[in-house]
Amino acid sequence: MSTDTLLDEFEETTTASPAGAAKSNGIPLPLDGIKIVDFTQVFMGPSCTQLLGDYGADIIKVERPGVGDISRNSFPDKDGQDNPIFLSINRNKRSVSVDTRTDEGKAVLRRVMADADVVVSNFRSGVMERMGFGYEELKAENPRIIWASGTGFGPVGPYSHKGGQDAIAQAYSGVMWRRESDDQKPAIYPTTLCDYITGMHLMQGILLALRTREASGFGQKVEVTMYDSMLHLQMQEACMQLNRGYEVNWGAMPLSGVFETTDGAVCMVGGFTPDPLARISEALGLDEDLTQRPEFANLEQQFKHKPALQAIFRERMATNTTEYWTNQLESQGLLNAPVHTLEQALADAQTEANGMIVEAEHPGVGTVKMLNAPIRLSATPPSVRRVAPRLGEHNVEVLLENGFDAETIERLQKLGVLR
Numbered sequence: 001m002s003t004d005t006l007l008d009e010f011e012e013t014t015t016a017s018p019a020g021a022a023k024s025n026g027i028p029l030p031l032d033g034i035k036i037v038d039f040t041q042v043f044m045g046p047s048c049t050q051l052l053g054d055y056g057a058d059i060i061k062v063e064r065p066g067v068g069d070i071s072r073n074s075f076p077d078k079d080g081q082d083n084p085i086f087l088s089i090n091r092n093k094r095s096v097s098v099d100t101r102t103d104e105g106k107a108v109l110r111r112v113m114a115d116a117d118v119v120v121s122n123f124r125s126g127v128m129e130r131m132g133f134g135y136e137e138l139k140a141e142n143p144r145i146i147w148a149s150g151t152g153f154g155p156v157g158p159y160s161h162k163g164g165q166d167a168i169a170q171a172y173s174g175v176m177w178r179r180e181s182d183d184q185k186p187a188i189y190p191t192t193l194c195d196y197i198t199g200m201h202l203m204q205g206i207l208l209a210l211r212t213r214e215a216s217g218f219g220q221k222v223e224v225t226m227y228d229s230m231l232h233l234q235m236q237e238a239c240m241q242l243n244r245g246y247e248v249n250w251g252a253m254p255l256s257g258v259f260e261t262t263d264g265a266v267c268m269v270g271g272f273t274p275d276p277l278a279r280i281s282e283a284l285g286l287d288e289d290l291t292q293r294p295e296f297a298n299l300e301q302q303f304k305h306k307p308a309l310q311a312i313f314r315e316r317m318a319t320n321t322t323e324y325w326t327n328q329l330e331s332q333g334l335l336n337a338p339v340h341t342l343e344q345a346l347a348d349a350q351t352e353a354n355g356m357i358v359e360a361e362h363p364g365v366g367t368v369k370m371l372n373a374p375i376r377l378s379a380t381p382p383s384v385r386r387v388a389p390r391l392g393e394h395n396v397e398v399l400l401e402n403g404f405d406a407e408t409i410e411r412l413q414k415l416g417v418l419r
């Protein structure tokens, strides 16, 4: 296929803004003009570059020819199209498929990175260095570059060689051990808690380094790990463990809990209201104020007699609906929530009021619904300008922009370096 044909095809299908032209309300987005070469895959790294793209950065996603990001195929969708998870997390990005095992492929990417602001990856420690794209090498050609890496454990220490994954970090860090009571067995927290938090730390590190570079002119290395992110998540518990020799267990608070109702469940938190037990007694329609009983008279006693106390709450909540009990608790100024399924949460009026669901068109798949970025800036809100790119969709466009001529691009395609 000739370069012209490839370019025509690009123009027909893409809705991408050209690099550096991302605007909202006519105002450039916060990261407009920031060029990011993105070696991330699966979820942790891509969640970082998703947000950077939502706020206007030009994200050039580098993928393995013929294979791409492994998450393209982890949930095969209709007609072999990329799945909605991939399409959403990789929105606002351009894809180049370049073989980094070849000298030509390395040379192509080195040129693309020569004037990049940021290069970001989430391979195992040492992979970027083996490719010839370690910080020192890239810095020699581009002293202002910010080199960011998210790994399981970091480049040093006993686990530095190990692959990182969400559940693995939960297990190593103590998060998986965290339970409400000792009779519960440790289990994987069933959403990608660690991927997302680490991805956000990676994004924050990149923004901090961009700010430093603006002030001082120099770039630097940014490293985050899934392990540190999970430790940091437990800041409160760790402080008590380190300084007092025991953990606090927020799940064990005697006036808080999840209670089944006739049609679902209610979460009640007794901690942020004065005289909580008196108010709970009133909300639950009990014929006495439980605070008057010596065994529930203060927090210490409530902890000691938690099973008896919670049995009373449980018994009452089982007699009426979720809506009834949330109204009752609300009327006493107690923090409360119905326990939603995700389906219920997505259909909730609050989700709509916050503008949390957005849509974009995909040429093969049709309308793709996805979550909006959760950081609201009044003048420059985030935007979804396009869904994820096809593998290598922007090979020609990106290489032309970076000074390669059509002849060279065709030669690289024939060699299989660009596929």
Ligand SMILES: CC(C)(COP(=O)(O)OP(=O)(O)OC[C@H]1O[C@@H](n2cnc3c(N)ncnc32)[C@H](O)[C@@H]1OP(=O)(O)O)[C@@H](O)C(=O)NCCC(=O)NCCSC(=O)C(=O)O
Binding pocket: 042, 043, 044, 045, 062, 063, 064, 065, 098, 099, 100, 101, 122, 123, 124, 125, 127, 130, 131, 150, 151, 152, 162, 163, 164, 165, 166, 167, 192, 195, 226
């Ligand atoms: C996820 C991983 C365990 C996957 O391990 P591996 O599949 O063994 O990949 P590695 O990162 O070790 O190495 C990638 C290899 O791909 C090669 N590679 C990469 N890009 C290219 C291109 N463009 N062309 C040719 N070859 C390439 C690269 O040179 C490496 O080869 P060699 O040089 O020959 O080795 C690891 O990447 C990792 O620990 N990443 C950091 C933590 C992380 O992000 N985990 C996933 C979070 S998501 C998650 O938890 C979840 O979804 O669940």
